Amino acid sequence: MHKFLNALLVITVLVSGFVLYSLEHTTRGLERQISRLERGIEEEIENTRFLNAEWSSLTRPDRLRKLAEIHLGLSTLQAKQIVKLEELGAHVPAEPIVKLEADGSDPIGAIIDKMQ
Amino acid sequence: MTMTDIPQEPAHEDDERPRTLGGQNRIRLIGLFFGVAFLAIAGQLTKLTLFPKLEEERPRIAQEDRLPRPDIIDRNGVLLATDVAVASLYADPSKIIDIDEAIELLTATVPDLDAKELRRKLTTSKRFAWLKRQVSPEERDAVYNLGIPGVSYVNERRRVYPQGHLGAHVVGYVDLDTKGIAGIEKYLDDQGALYTASLAEPEEHRTAPAQMSIDIRLQAALADELAKAMDKFKAIAGGGIVMNINTGEILGLVSLPDFNPNQENKNFSKDQQNKLTAGVYELGSVVKAVTFAMALDFGTASLTSSYDARFPLVIGSARINDFHAKRAVLTVPEIFTNSSNIGTAKMALDVGMERHQEFLRRVGLMERLQTELPESARPLLPKRWSKLATATAAFGHGFAVQPLQGAAVVAGLLNGGHLMTPTLLKRSEEDAMVMAQAVVKPETSEKLRYLFRLNASEGTASRADVIGYRVGGKTGTAEKVVAGRYSKDKRLTSFIGAFPMDKPKYLLLVMLDEPKPTPETYGFATSGWNAVPTAALIIERIAPMLGVEPVFTPEDLEKLAKLEKKKKG
Numbered sequence: 172m173h174k175f176l177n178a179l180l181v182i183t184v185l186v187s188g189f190v191l192y193s194l195e196h197t198t199r200g201l202e203r204q205i206s207r208l209e210r211g212i213e214e215e216i217e218n219t220r221f222l223n224a225e226w227s228s229l230t231r232p233d234r235l236r237k238l239a240e241i242h243l244g245l246s247t248l249q250a251k252q253i254v255k256l257e258e259l260g261a262h263v264p265a266e267p268i269v270k271l272e273a274d275g276s277d278p279i280g281a282i283i284d285k286m287q
Numbered sequence: 288m289t290m291t292d293i294p295q296e297p298a299h300e301d302d303e304r305p306r307t308l309g310g311q312n313r314i315r316l317i318g319l320f321f322g323v324a325f326l327a328i329a330g331q332l333t334k335l336t337l338f339p340k341l342e343e344e345r346p347r348i349a350q351e352d353r354l355p356r357p358d359i360i361d362r363n364g365v366l367l368a369t370d371v372a373v374a375s376l377y378a379d380p381s382k383i384i385d386i387d388e389a390i391e392l393l394t395a396t397v398p399d400l401d402a403k404e405l406r407r408k409l410t411t412s413k414r415f416a417w418l419k420r421q422v423s424p425e426e427r428d429a430v431y432n433l434g435i436p437g438v439s440y441v442n443e444r445r446r447v448y449p450q451g452h453l454g455a456h457v458v459g460y461v462d463l464d465t466k467g468i469a470g471i472e473k474y475l476d477d478q479g480a481l482y483t484a485s486l487a488e489p490e491e492h493r494t495a496p497a498q499m500s501i502d503i504r505l506q507a508a509l510a511d512e513l514a515k516a517m518d519k520f521k522a523i524a525g526g527g528i529v530m531n532i533n534t535g536e537i538l539g540l541v542s543l544p545d546f547n548p549n550q551e552n553k554n555f556s557k558d559q560q561n562k563l564t565a566g567v568y569e570l571g572s573v574v575k576a577v578t579f580a581m582a583l584d585f586g587t588a589s590l591t592s593s594y595d596a597r598f599p600l601v602i603g604s605a606r607i608n609d610f611h612a613k614r615a616v617l618t619v620p621e622i623f624t625n626s627s628n629i630g631t632a633k634m635a636l637d638v639g640m641e642r643h644q645e646f647l648r649r650v651g652l653m654e655r656l657q658t659e660l661p662e663s664a665r666p667l668l669p670k671r672w673s674k675l676a677t678a679t680a681a682f683g684h685g686f687a688v689q690p691l692q693g694a695a696v697v698a699g700l701l702n703g704g705h706l707m708t709p710t711l712l713k714r715s716e717e718d719a720m721v722m723a724q725a726v727v728k729p730e731t732s733e734k735l736r737y738l739f740r741l742n743a744s745e746g747t748a749s750r751a752d753v754i755g756y757r758v759g760g761k762t763g764t765a766e767k768v769v770a771g772r773y774s775k776d777k778r779l780t781s782f783i784g785a786f787p788m789d790k791p792k793y794l795l796l797v798m799l800d801e802p803k804p805t806p807e808t809y810g811f812a813t814s815g816w817n818a819v820p821t822a823a824l825i826i827e828r829i830a831p832m833l834g835v836e837p838v839f840t841p842e843d844l845e846k847l848a849k850l851e852k853k854k855k856g
Contacts, residue, residue, distance in 0.1 A: 192336075195336045195337075198337075217372040220369055220370065220371055221371045221372070223366055224366060224369050224371055224447050224449045226366075226449075227365060227367075227369075227450060228449035228450070228451070231449075231451065231453065231507070232503060232504045232506075232508075233510070247828050248827075248828075248831045249827070250754060250839075251755065251839075251847060
């Protein structure tokens with residue numbers, strides 16, 4: 172009886188020891204993963220902040236204006252160019268200025284067709 | 288034995304019982320001791336396995352705890368100031384195995400590290416030494432990839448201003464310890480560290496940014512046009528303010544020359560300071576608007592009354608003369624559109640010295656205006672109010688204020704008589720009305736609007752009239768005081784106006800310091816020739832951004848057609 176009990180206890184100790192250590196092992200693994208992910212999140216937050224700052228710096232209105240003047244040939248909007256919605260009809264030219272369809276090329280139409 | 292033993296038995300038994308009991312107690316005691324010892328071991332074991340130390344101990348880095356600063360954004364959410372992480376390289380000399388190799392590798396990777404200096408740092412017994420502060424991400428990665436034991440980096444925060452000089456004076460800047468020392472940055476600090484930190488969450492995952500009232504696009508337009516004007520007229524300084532007159536929000540505030548708040552050394556010179564709040568100027572005829580509002584409000588003058596401006600006004604030994612002398616009897620609107628000093632002085636004298644002072648106090652021109660900007664100057668007033676002081680203060684002589692204060696007062700006079708303290712933080716119209724102070728009757732405000740519009744359509748400010756946007760305005764040309772005397776050729780020209788005048792919403796102030804005459808201005812250097820056309824260029828750019836809808840009357844269309852012809856011809 173005593174021998175049996177002792178053997179049982181020894182086995183219990185061994186089994187529980189094994190379970191405990193394997194549990195600890197996985198826990199440590201998970202903890203490492205957590206801290207890695209947390210570091211990753213922190214890094215991404217820092218990156219986002221940095222990119223936000225860069226975006227804001229690249230879209231400075233004075234820079235955009237310069238680029239628009241050089242590359243797009245744009246200039247200051249004149250009051251006369253603003254047209255009310257109900258008066259829009261009077262400002263539409265009778266013939267389209269660019270006749271893309273006549274040349275057989277309609278890039279925007281092609282995109283719409285593709286989407287459908 | 289047994290015989291002798293037997294009688295002793297009871298005694299023996301009596302003797303034995305405590306002895307066995309004592310023996311059992313000892314065993315129990317030892318058992319208990321072992322039990323406690325095992326429990327302690329088990330407890331410690333559980334503690335160590337369940338709560339292991341997450342990180343190995345690192346050399347502690349001495350760093351002050353800095354309170355997180357909130358981002359600053361403009362009214363449309365554009366980022367004006369933020370914190371970014373920059374890496375700083377450090378070493379733990381006790382962990383470096385081969386110092387020579389480490390020095391060689393480091394100097395090869397980071398060229399501006401000095402080998403001698405490095406050796407001195409790495410041979411100390413200290414456990415911490417900075418190698419280089421604030422390195423680029425590339426340098427950081429390169430050094431990290433060298434894999435030298437004991438060499439590592441920490442992320443430090445650095446305040447950056449992505450919009451550069453565009454918001455310099457309003458946003459302000461921080462010192463090396465990220466303490467706000469100018470502009471809104473200082474204001475945030477002055478609200479207390481707790482307030483500043485409450486805007487930024489400690490985790491810094493989601494920061495609630497501080498939102499300003501300014502619009503960076505307007506800032507850019509103002510800065511650009513003012514810089515062009517300064518260049519064209521060889522002015523030494525310039526300033527511009529755009530305000531929403533119904534809320535008192537400052538939408539744009541530019542003072543030139545400005546500076547880049549990102550630069551490392553912040554030793555900015557005096558001419559880079561914010562002239563619109565930290566400086567006081569005699570705004571000249573712009574102050575006439577205040578005098579007119581006063582005379583109309585007290586009822587001593589009406590739009591139909593007239594004043595004799597044929598002769599200079601003589602008070603004691605002083606003579607007050609007109610710049611654009613008409614030598615005629617002028618009606619009140621004519622005095623305004625001709626900017627007659629004589630007429631305005633007479634209007635102020637009609638109101639009286641006492642009431643003039645009372646009115647100036649009412650609109651706050653006697654005290655220092657304090658907005659969120661820490662840089663603010665006290666107005667310079669006549670030391671003794673005499674008849675002459677009243678007459679000259681009426682047209683802005685001997686009377687210097689912050690340009691922003693002048694703008695705030697005119698805004699209050701034009702918006703129906705509600706004087707409000709201008710703000711750099713976003714504010715709703717309701718909030719503004721609660722703290723507004725009624726200074727003139729709404730009818731007076733109505734009359735003043737009429738005068739402003741009249742002046743821009745046919746008076747001294749006619750070059751500011753951008754057709755379609757119904758601009759109204761008043762010009763000002765003040766002679767600067769040089770060595771205690773008014774200089775004849777050093778002037779401060781200004782324009783203050785509002786649009787659209789049928790229901791004014793936005794106020795614009797333009798100021799040029801010492802503009803010079805040019806061939807295109809036919810040798811003139813008064814406001815109408817420099818500050819006013821600059822204002823027109825600014826309005827043309829900012830009105831569409833502000834959503835002001837252009838309206839054209841038949842006359843406007845005629846004018847436009849004429850202009851078109853001129854351009855073609």
